[in-house]
Amino acid sequence: MPNCIFCDIIQRKMSAKIVFEDSYSLAFEDINPKAPTHILIIPKRHIESVNAMTEEDELALGRLFLVARDLAQERKINRSGFRTVINTGHNAGQSVFHVHLHLLGGRPMAWPPG
Ligand code: AMP
Numbered sequence: 001m002p003n004c005i006f007c008d009i010i011q012r013k014m015s016a017k018i019v020f021e022d023s024y025s026l027a028f029e030d031i032n033p034k035a036p037t038h039i040l041i042i043p044k045r046h047i048e049s050v051n052a053m054t055e056e057d058e059l060a061l062g063r064l065f066l067v068a069r070d071l072a073q074e075r076k077i078n079r080s081g082f083r084t085v086i087n088t089g090h091n092a093g094q095s096v097f098h099v100h101l102h103l104l105g106g107r108p109m110a111w112p113p114g
Contacts, residue, residue, distance in 0.1 A: 001046035006098035010044055020071060024063045027071060027103075036106025037075045037082070041067050047099045050088045064101040077105030085113075 001007045008014035010026055017029040019039060030038040043060040047053060053061065065084065072078040082105030087094040 001098070004046060004096075004098050006040075006042050006096055006100065007046055010042070020067055022063070022067075024060045025067050027067055030102070035104040035109070037072075037077055037103065039068075039071055039103040041071070041101040041103060043099060048097045049094060049099060050086060053099075061099070068101060068103045071103055072105060075105065081105065083109055 005014055009016045009018075009028060016031075018026060019029065020027040020041075023044070025041060025043055027039050027041040030040050041064045043057065043064065045057065045060055047057055047061075068082075068084050069078070072082045082103060085102040085104065086099065087102075
């Protein structure tokens with residue numbers, strides 16, 4: 001998708017600290033981390049947001065959580081706990097319109113979110 005920074009990262013047109021890749025997904029460090037671990041996990045297929053999901057995306061989006069599980073184990077935050085977040089639309093603060101799962105951990109987190 002033109003003008004999508006996350007598609008540019010997938011195509012290596014933009015640099016990022018990539019930590020995992022498979023045929024469905026890519027994971028990289030957030031450029032502005034909000035916790036000691038802050039990784040973004042994205043589907044390789046361009047999907048704007050959860051609002052734009054179709055049944056076809058079921059497998060690719062389910063995969064994001066399996067990647068989060070494995071990265072949480074790798075970073076040793078699986079026992080202390082971690083947060084997985086997908087922001088959708090304006091009120092949730094979505095700023096990049098290519099679905100991404102935030103994996104946040106390494107510190108206690110408040111609830112409800114601000
Ligand atoms: P959201 O507000 O849920 O859409 O999250 C977008 C996230 O993408 C933010 O946490 C940004 O810090 C992050 N971000 C934006 N541009 C980049 C980039 N080039 N590389 C890594 N992370 C990015």
